Amino acid sequence: MPDFGIVIHGGAGAISKYNMTPKLEKAYREGLIESLTSGYKILKDGGGSLEAVQRAVNVMEDIPLFNAGRGAVFTNVGTNEMDAAIMDGATLKAGAVAGVRHIKNPINLARLVMEKSTHVLLSREGAEEFAKIHGVEERPDDYFYTEQRWNQLQTALARENGRDRTELSEGNPDADKKFGTVGAVALDKSGNLAAATSTGGMTNCRYGRIGDSPIIGAGTYANNQTCAVSTTGHGEYFMRAVTAFSVSALMEFRGMGLIQAAETAIFGRLTELGGTGGLIAIDRGGSISLPFNTPGMYRGHFLDGGRPWTAIYKE
Amino acid sequence: MPDFGIVIHGGAGAISKYNMTPKLEKAYREGLIESLTSGYKILKDGGGSLEAVQRAVNVMEDIPLFNAGRGAVFTNVGTNEMDAAIMDGATLKAGAVAGVRHIKNPINLARLVMEKSTHVLLSREGAEEFAKIHGVEERPDDYFYTEQRWNQLQTALARENGRDRTELSEGNPDADKKFGTVGAVALDKSGNLAAATSTGGMTNCRYGRIGDSPIIGAGTYANNQTCAVSTTGHGEYFMRAVTAFSVSALMEFRGMGLIQAAETAIFGRLTELGGTGGLIAIDRGGSISLPFNTPGMYRGHFLDGGRPWTAIYKE
Numbered sequence A, B: 001m002p003d004f005g006i007v008i009h010g011g012a013g014a015i016s017k018y019n020m021t022p023k024l025e026k027a028y029r030e031g032l033i034e035s036l037t038s039g040y041k042i043l044k045d046g047g048g049s050l051e052a053v054q055r056a057v058n059v060m061e062d063i064p065l066f067n068a069g070r071g072a073v074f075t076n077v078g079t080n081e082m083d084a085a086i087m088d089g090a091t092l093k094a095g096a097v098a099g100v101r102h103i104k105n106p107i108n109l110a111r112l113v114m115e116k117s118t119h120v121l122l123s124r125e126g127a128e129e130f131a132k133i134h135g136v137e138e139r140p141d142d143y144f145y146t147e148q149r150w151n152q153l154q155t156a157l158a159r160e161n162g163r164d165r166t167e168l169s170e171g172n173p174d175a176d177k178k179f180g181t182v183g184a185v186a187l188d189k190s191g192n193l194a195a196a197t198s199t200g201g202m203t204n205c206r207y208g209r210i211g212d213s214p215i216i217g218a219g220t221y222a223n224n225q226t227c228a229v230s231t232t233g234h235g236e237y238f239m240r241a242v243t244a245f246s247v248s249a250l251m252e253f254r255g256m257g258l259i260q261a262a263e264t265a266i267f268g269r270l271t272e273l274g275g276t277g278g279l280i281a282i283d284r285g286g287s288i289s290l291p292f293n294t295p296g297m298y299r300g301h302f303l304d305g306g307r308p309w310t311a312i313y314k315e
Helices: A022-044 A049-061 A106-116 A124-133 A147-160 A235-241 A243-254 A258-273 B022-044 B049-061 B106-116 B124-133 B147-160 B235-241 B243-254 B258-273
Strands: A005-013 A082-088 A093-100 A121-123 A182-187 A193-199 A220-222 A227-233 A277-283 A296-303 A309-313 B005-013 B082-088 B093-100 B121-123 B182-187 B193-199 B220-222 B227-233 B277-283 B296-303 B309-313
Touching (some): A005 A022, A005 A049, A005 A227, A005 A277, A022 A309, A049 A082, A049 A106, A049 A182, A082 A106, A082 A220, A093 A106, A093 B235, A106 A124, A106 A193, A121 A124, A182 A277, A193 A220, A193 A227, A220 A243, A227 A235, A227 A243, A235 A258, A243 A258, A243 B243, A258 A277, A277 A296, B005 B049, B005 B277, B022 B049, B022 B182, B022 B296, B022 B309, B049 B082, B049 B106, B049 B182, B049 B193, B082 B106, B082 B220, B106 B124, B106 B193, B193 B220, B193 B227, B227 B243
Parallel strands (some): A093 A121, B093 B121
Antiparallel strands (some): A005 A182, A005 A296, A082 A193, A182 A193, A220 A227, A227 A277, B005 B182, B005 B296, B082 B093, B182 B193, B182 B227, B296 B309
């Protein structure tokens, strides 16, 4: 078994070869490899799993292709509102933010909430005030503008035009067939596990909706006794199924191995509830699992002694 | 075993007879009995567990003694910001709101999120906009003003006066030795379980902090296959321990009975993490459990064939 390693995802959904160009696929794969390599280097040099997942997520937050940080989608009112969470498997400490704007790397703010606050989850303007006090790197609105995301919002707005306001989709993840979220889980040489998740939410989202990414137990969970998990998909189902913690609970309480626990959480419990998406997981022994029930999930891993591996579609 | 029943809490913490007057204790007990009776009547008449927990919580939200609805504590900037969540054990559907102002009964808004939205958790101004669209009952600021809560904020502000801003307590639950939250769990005659939790948060709270109450799996959880749970206490620990879902997972995955699972969640897992508080739980067979590791928890139950029972301190 590997002594250390990192696993990442860049979102799951109806990703098909039909909609993909070779150029775009190459860009996604290069982004995944850059993320994996940055995290792996930290682990190889003896760094902690928290640093590794944070750095790997930072890379994807900075690439406009992924729905997190710079590439965040637009809400119904044309803003970019981001969520992120990080958890330390050694201490069960966690930090998260919901609905923050102008933050270059929301996962760094989540880490600061974990380290510098007595709280776990801060939201919106309050979280941004906390960011200012701690000097977190900010960016103006236009940093987060990408033509593709803006067009996605216009398409969504056009689709619902004329419908009764109380019947609006409130951001239908099935509409653009893509759940954008990025995440990383890692095991370091000291045996510590960590998980991190960062997202730009749903296109055309309303009402200050908070999804599963910043919810400890739903979208993000890490515990040295069991595993580290980050999820991606239709967040509401992951919240109702408490998916990330379920993987850990199936291991701790039922005695399942990581792979059986992760597959039970996705192909059993989430799928039975009607949810779509996937997760990445790593355990204290370095076993990994990357189950998803959608046509595709941007994903990869880089384990001690191996090479960076990436994939997009079902095998 | 009872055919149906309801269990409620009105907050846990360092509640001592030393600080309590006979008059105040009587008022708390009367409030608990009114809440229990209103929920019990619905269940006895064949109503659903969702209606019963919602109604029982409404009663406590309307009584200024409890930190929820009318009696919500003040944040650092003198606002009353409330969180609530409700979950249906039959469908695993859930609705929740975080940081809402001016809503008379936040649990009713959470129910509407569950019924009328595709989302699980809405926050702050967005959730208030959703409330307006659906005609949820609102109240002006002065409805939520209570002298006791205002004085608690002034005391907290005076205590931190002169300290460095980055070192502020951000709302220290140990400062006023009381975690205010209300909650209810119920089993109806059809065998359906439901859970509801509503809170006014922490006195002197900052940065848009969201606690465990509106987090499915942390403060609120219901599943007809196992149990319904509502928690109260220092929320950050319940979030990190994923306490409400843990009770369910210990039953489903390890085969524990309700009482052992609930006591393991509080006296084992939460206490080992350093957390303080308690929970109420009921299972599909009508077994109940009300464990807490604080000196007191306002609590009560009213089960089929029994009488309303209330308690405040440890037995």
